[in-house]
Amino acid sequence: MTVKELIEALTMCHPDAEVEFSVDFEGEGALVAVEHQVIGRREQINPQDVGCVYLHNTKNDFTHDEPLCNGNLFIT
Numbered sequence: 029m030t031v032k033e034l035i036e037a038l039t040m041c042h043p044d045a046e047v048e049f050s051v052d053f054e055g056e057g058a059l060v061a062v063e064h065q066v067i068g069r070r071e072q073i074n075p076q077d078v079g080c081v082y083l084h085n086t087k088n089d090f091t092h093d094e095p096l097c098n099g100n101l102f103i104t
Contacts, residue, residue: 029058029059029060029061029062034059034062037061037062038062038081040064041062041064041079041081042064042066042078042079042081044078045064045078045079045080045081046080046081047080047081047082047083048080048081048082048083049082049083050063050082050083050084050085051084051085052084052085052086052088057085058085059083059084059085060084060085060086060087061083061084061086061087062081062082062083062084063081063082063084064079064080064081064082065079065080065081065082066078066079067079067080
């Protein structure tokens with residue numbers, strides 16, 4: 029993932045979301061995807077939940093259902 033792709037992916041996430049790394053040690057190695065999960069909103073617990081941003085080094089381990097940006101960004 030390039031810096032430009034990363035910036036574009038992060039601008040689609042909530043600015044107050046926490047950022048976490050999701051590393052698969054047998055994955056590609058480099059950052060390949062950004063996922064923004066809004067768990068509270070999805071489960072109808074807290075509609076104001078800003079969610080959490082996950083940085084992944086593999087494209088195979090997501091809990092999303094709407095892939096965007098050619099597989100580099102996933103947002104729920």
